[in-house]
Amino acid sequence: MNSFLLILAACAMYGFLHSLLASLWIKRQVRRLLGDGFFRWYRLLYNLFVSVTFLPVIGLIALLPDRTLYVIPFPWVWVSGAIQLVSVVVMAFALRQSGLIPFLGLNAFLDRSASAQESLTLGGLYAWVRHPIYTAGLIFLWLTPVLTQNLLALNIGLTLYIFIGAWLEERKMVAQFGEAYRRYKEQVPMFIPYRFPKKQTNRMK
Secondary structure: OOHHHHHHHHHHHHHHHHHHHHOHHHHHHHHHHHHHHHHOOHHHHHHHHHHHHHHHHHHHHHHOOOOEEEEOOOOHHHHHHHHHHHHHHHHHHHHHHHOHHHHHOHHHHOOOOOOOOOOEEOOHHHHOOOOHHHHHHHHHHHOOOEEEHHHHHHHHHHHHHHHHHHHHHHHHHHHHHOHHHHHHHHHOOOOOOOOOOOOOOOEEO
């Protein structure tokens, strides 16, 4: 198996594991078997686990044979870099809106309750697209100033993972929030902000 296919396979395995651990079914089983006391740490442990398990994918990119496909020339590299910087800022704002502490799982240190009610952010960036973090992440990913064969495999693998992950995530949101989330899907685009948002509440519980 060449390096391109090997990296794609590694991304597929990583994405499958990541999505499985994020599924409602796995969360319910963990909560049932290990109790609320452990479950309140689940998000933090999950983030640590998926971060560590991504390191082998990065290792493959660094160690496998590679070749350069293109380099963005000057002055266009400054344009691509500026857009990448904007995408990082967008991701930071989106995380701040949705709640950085819960996203990282750090609320386990602040709230001992495992049954705290979750809410869904609808305003701000989330009024333009349903997945602003993914949108900004894709822009950052594909505007890399130097693209190699191994990075292309990674970009394709992560892009597929983002699209499949967003689809799975929305199935969970429908199961959790029901008709209210279905209406949100009808009003707000998934990734591309091609229409002005309608006025709505900032959060759904």
